[in-house]
Amino acid sequence: MTMKPADDLRRSVLDASLALIAERGLAGLSMREAARRAGVSHQAPYHHFGDREGILAAIVGEGFVELAADCRAAIEGIDDPIARLEACGQAYIRFAMRRPAHFKLMFRSEHVSAPRHDEIMAKGESAFDLLIRTAHDAAVGGIGEADDALAITSWGLAHGIATLLIEGKLEKKCGDDPRAQLAAAMQALSTFSAMQRAARKKV
Amino acid sequence: MTMKPADDLRRSVLDASLALIAERGLAGLSMREAARRAGVSHQAPYHHFGDREGILAAIVGEGFVELAADCRAAIEGIDDPIARLEACGQAYIRFAMRRPAHFKLMFRSEHVSAPRHDEIMAKGESAFDLLIRTAHDAAVGGIGEADDALAITSWGLAHGIATLLIEGKLEKKCGDDPRAQLAAAMQALSTFSAMQRAARKKV
DNA sequence: ATGGATCACTAGACAGTGTCAAGTTAAGAA
DNA sequence: TTCTTAACTTGACACTGTCTAGTGATCCAT
Numbered sequence: 335m336t337m338k339p340a341d342d343l344r345r346s347v348l349d350a351s352l353a354l355i356a357e358r359g360l361a362g363l364s365m366r367e368a369a370r371r372a373g374v375s376h377q378a379p380y381h382h383f384g385d386r387e388g389i390l391a392a393i394v395g396e397g398f399v400e401l402a403a404d405c406r407a408a409i410e411g412i413d414d415p416i417a418r419l420e421a422c423g424q425a426y427i428r429f430a431m432r433r434p435a436h437f438k439l440m441f442r443s444e445h446v447s448a449p450r451h452d453e454i455m456a457k458g459e460s461a462f463d464l465l466i467r468t469a470h471d472a473a474v475g476g477i478g479e480a481d482d483a484l485a486i487t488s489w490g491l492a493h494g495i496a497t498l499l500i501e502g503k504l505e506k507k508c509g510d511d512p513r514a515q516l517a518a519a520m521q522a523l524s525t526f527s528a529m530q531r532a533a534r535k536k537v
Numbered sequence: 538m539t540m541k542p543a544d545d546l547r548r549s550v551l552d553a554s555l556a557l558i559a560e561r562g563l564a565g566l567s568m569r570e571a572a573r574r575a576g577v578s579h580q581a582p583y584h585h586f587g588d589r590e591g592i593l594a595a596i597v598g599e600g601f602v603e604l605a606a607d608c609r610a611a612i613e614g615i616d617d618p619i620a621r622l623e624a625c626g627q628a629y630i631r632f633a634m635r636r637p638a639h640f641k642l643m644f645r646s647e648h649v650s651a652p653r654h655d656e657i658m659a660k661g662e663s664a665f666d667l668l669i670r671t672a673h674d675a676a677v678g679g680i681g682e683a684d685d686a687l688a689i690t691s692w693g694l695a696h697g698i699a700t701l702l703i704e705g706k707l708e709k710k711c712g713d714d715p716r717a718q719l720a721a722a723m724q725a726l727s728t729f730s731a732m733q734r735a736a737r738k739k740v
Numbered sequence: 741a742t743g744g745a746t747c748a749c750t751a752g753a754c755a756g757t758g759t760c761a762a763g764t765t766a767a768g769a770a
Numbered sequence: 771t772t773c774t775t776a777a778c779t780t781g782a783c784a785c786t787g788t789c790t791a792g793t794g795a796t797c798c799a800t
Contacts, residue, residue: 366785374750386787482710483721487728493700494692495693525690567758577778
């Protein structure tokens with residue numbers, strides 16, 4: 335199943351957009367500049383995406399699929415539920431570091447309105463829900479009874495660490511080296527796991 | 538010490554900007570519309586803020602001061618270090634809910650570049666560092682030895698929960714009612730505190 | 741095969757934006 | 771009185787997203 339030329343332009347506009355975002359940030363993405371780089375008229379992208387938001391929605395969709403795949407791969411072969419949860423969090427944070435623009439678009443409400451683009455969001459979010467469910471199951475299996483609260487706590491921790499990391503807010507505490515920051519992030523996750531294990535043994 | 542007319546316009550442009558953001562979101566803030574609402578020409582705001590970013594920087598500065606004050610007030614009169622940390626996190630999350638636009642501007646790197654506006658950021662961030670130090674001290678006092686890791690973990694949790702909350706990502710798990718979402722957020726914090734206490738007793 | 745519809749795209753225009761440059765007006769200092 | 775500076779206004783420029791109106795090509799039913 336080869337790509338049709340139509341999808342070809344769609345793909346190259348999308349790639350040009352991602353490159354643009356990588357260079358100039360999220361606000362630096364412009365329909366016209368993306369079209370320019372793809373070598374087409376300023377209106378060509380509209381035929382494939384309808385809207386500026388359409389491009390962002392496409393990026394979000396790809397992001398959710400990739401994140402879910404990352405998480406699935408990370409927990410494969412791990413049995414201990416708390417270790418699974420930690421591995422999942424690690425994948426979450428590594429994804430945020432590898433694709434910061436995707437991550438921001440995925441978890442900010444203002445760029446892509448969920449009601450529109452619901453088919454894309456649904457595809458992505460169903461994959462994402464699996465991720466959350468994994469975390470949830472792991473948490474429940476680990477601690478015994480506390481249901482939603484622990485899942486939200488785990489998600490919140492991973493999400494917060496990831497956010498602080500890609501926004502550069504850990505620089506003051508960990509220095510400029512991204513690897514040192516990543517190490518600190520991972521240490522936060524393992525601290526959380528340790529606390530979880532302690533709480534479990536106590537009960 | 539009364540306000541000079543100059544500061545008067547500065548203030549009203551700032552208020553118009555905040556109203557604009559509340560109505561149309563962060564991207565809906567426009568220099569020209571803010572000027573229009575303040576009843577001045579489209580260039581008048583530039584005299585006070587220099588830049589579009591200047592307005593955002595002013596908002597960020599006010600936000601850091603208010604957040605620090607909130608946190609300080611929250612931990613007042615509480616002795617138990619773990620309880621202090623939890624109260625601090627509660628204040629952090631309540632602030633995010635009360636001033637979502639401030640919160641986003643404060644913790645995103647793309648809107649306001651720290652190197653420029655360093656005087657504003659310094660004023661705000663020194664207040665903010667106090668907040669982090671409080672969390673740090675409380676954490677260290679609580680668990681005994683683990684130093685930076687627990688502070689980052691706590692900060693990450695509060696930040697992540699706050700972010701998910703104001704981006705509406707908890708709606709699927711907690712429903713549309715903001716009070717139910719806030720309750721879930723608080724429950725996540727208390728879950729964390731319980732785990733911290735359990736870990737402490739175990740060691 | 742052929743007429744009509746649909747697809748993929750181009751070209752032009754419009755309102756709106758941030759910001760540079762040049763003027764204006766008023767107040768205060770020398 | 772003259773000079774300087776602050777606090778504006780006015781006008782222009784390049785750029786943006788998006789609406790409208792085209793233009794070939796391709797496909798499909800007759």
